[in-house]
Amino acid sequence: MRHLPRLASRIWRRRVAFWSGAVAVGAVSVLFAQAADGAEQIFFHATHKFWALPLIITPLGFLFCAWAAASVFPGSQGSGIPQAIAARQLPRGVARRRLLSVRLCFAKIGLTVVGLLCGASVGREGPTVQVGATIMLQVARMRGLQNERGLILAGSAAGIAAAFNAPLAGVVFAIEEMSRSFEVKTNGLVLTTVIIGGLVSLGLTGDYTYFGSSDAAVRGLGGWVLTAFCGSAGGLLGGLFSRLMMDLSAWARGWMSANPKFRRLIYPFCCGLLVAGIGIVTKGDSFGTGYQTARAAVEGVAPHWYFWPAKFLTTLITAISGMPGGIFAPSLSVGAGLGAWIAGAGGHAASLGAMLGMAGYFAGVVQAPMTAFVIILEMTGNTGAAIPVMVAAMLGLGTSRLVCPRPLYHELAHGFLQQQHITLRRPGGQDEPA
Structure with missing residues (x-):
């Protein structure tokens, strides 16, 4: 006592x-x-x-x-x-x-x-x-x-x-x-x-709400066709991004190791030069997080058609350059641009396309569909589009795995663990006390 x-x-x-x-x-x-x-x-x-x-x-x-x-x-x-x-x-x-x-x-x-x-x-x-x-x-x-x-x-x-x-x-x-x-x-x-x-x-x-507000909703068969297109195309593009990021990062490490003193300096410099060139050609649209453009798309203002391919390239180049920085916000902006472009081509509202594109592309990049649709629904405050966004995220996951069967973040985590000579436990394994 x-x-x-x-x-x-x-x-x-x-x-x-x-x-x-x-x-x-x-x-x-x-x-x-x-x-x-x-x-x-x-x-x-x-x-x-x-x-x-x-x-x-x-x-x-x-x-x-x-x-x-x-x-x-x-x-x-x-x-x-x-x-x-x-x-x-x-x-x-x-x-x-x-x-x-x-x-x-x-x-x-x-x-x-x-x-x-x-x-x-x-x-x-x-x-x-x-x-x-x-x-x-x-x-x-x-x-x-x-x-x-x-x-x-x-x-x-x-x-x-x-x-x-x-x-x-x-x-x-x-x-x-x-x-x-x-x-x-x-x-x-x-x-x-x-x-x-x-x-x-x-x-x-x-x-x-991070991306403002949207009341976009699927109405009729055309809306579900848009959902299928945005989810599938977004997932394929997201899987391609992850695959390219892993493969090009591995290539860059090998290339720089041949002459590290010089190549470790010239490589990121050239990456920055490419990003600068693309940014100037797109009048600044591809610089930074892409947040303002993505928010505008969610609120109904479609970006230029070239926004999403330019943003895809600058995000990929930045990601393989070796500098610190995340891919969450840029990935969401790529998805928003892609979805708005697909929606515009089919005569649908940019707002709905942006949400569906974000769900498909982001789920394709990180292969975490629940995280994708919860983030998007919370960030837009639009619960009326919950089911279509979920469908787009699941389609994004499925098509992404056709291109990149390995989850991006867990594959990158292997690199840090290999430095310690430890193998990553299979997903779903229980934590040991530590």
């Missing part, structure tokens, strides 16, 4: 530490979002005055970010989601902390912001996952919390929820993409972290 007050005190200290970590995830996610949005606005403002500026700052920015990620902050490359997946599979110790260190957390934020400042086609949502996972892992280490894997999952989910202001999407993302299983104990941590992080985000930014 004498030890009960001490035990209760220890339990409450751990709870307060956990809650504090969730608050930190929400706050840092909001600050990251504001910094990223500000950087993108600065780039567009500067290039509006000086149209040729991207030919200078974009390749130099790519060069700096890729060099820093490879030489100074190894592990900060790319999205951040594969790092979080890999960290959950690693045993407790140095290897896990190396992928989710405070140093990498700051580097991820800083280099992603620099990427947007130079016009890279990146998003902040994937990096926010790595940041959220890092914060919760550090809380576990400092306060002696045992379930590190569960806390990494919780931080990842809260990062997605705060990035998109979509709490349900955060929970579904954690279950479907990060863990690929349902575990009652771990999902309690996920729900609590998402709720607390979401409340912080709401308090700082207010309630809003």
Whole structure:
């Protein structure tokens, strides 16, 4: 009985530490979002005055970010989601902390912001996952919390929820993409972290829908034909993106290894030059996240026909350049442009096509259909189109697997695990205590 007050005190200290970590995830996610949005606005403002500026700052920015990620902050490359997946599979110790260190957390934020400042086609949502996972892992280490894997999952989910202001999407993302299983104990941590992080985000930014609002709905047979076209075409294109990203990244690593001192510098510089050229030809449409164009499409304003192929190319080139940055927002913008284009060709509303295209393409890229349709429904506030969006996402998954049978994020996570000589466990495997 004498030890009960001490035990209760220890339990409450751990709870307060956990809650504090969730608050930190929400706050840092909001600050990251504001910094990223500000950087993108600065780039567009500067290039509006000086149209040729991207030919200078974009390749130099790519060069700096890729060099820093490879030489100074190894592990900060790319999205951040594969790092979080890999960290959950690693045993407790140095290897896990190396992928989710405070140093990498700051580097991820800083280099992603620099990427947007130079016009890279990146998003902040994937990096926010790595940041959220890092914060919760550090809380576990400092306060002696045992379930590190569960806390990494919780931080990842809260990062997605705060990035998109979509709490349900955060929970579904954690279950479907990060863990690929349902575990009652771990999902309690996920729900609590998402709720607390979401409340912080709401308090700082207010309630809003990420892509505005849409009341588009399928009406008649023509609407279902559009659903089938958008879902299937989006999935094929999304699968092609994932396949090209994996294959070209592997080729680039091999090519650069032949003469690393020179080629590790010239390769990202050339990637940046290509992105700059495409951006100038498209009058700036393909730079940045593509958020404004995608939001306009969801609200009924169709983008130019060349938007989605240009955005596809710039996102692919950026993704294989080796610089930090996510593909969530750019992928959604590609899908919105594709869907709006298909809808316009068939005489349908751009708004409905944009939603269906986003569902098909995004599900094709990440091969996580539930995450795709929950994110899109939450971000548009349109529950009236729920069934068509679900159908498009499932069609996207099916057609994507014809082109790319391996899920992108889990395949990329293998690369980080192979550095530690550990094989990724099959999806659906249960977590071991760690």
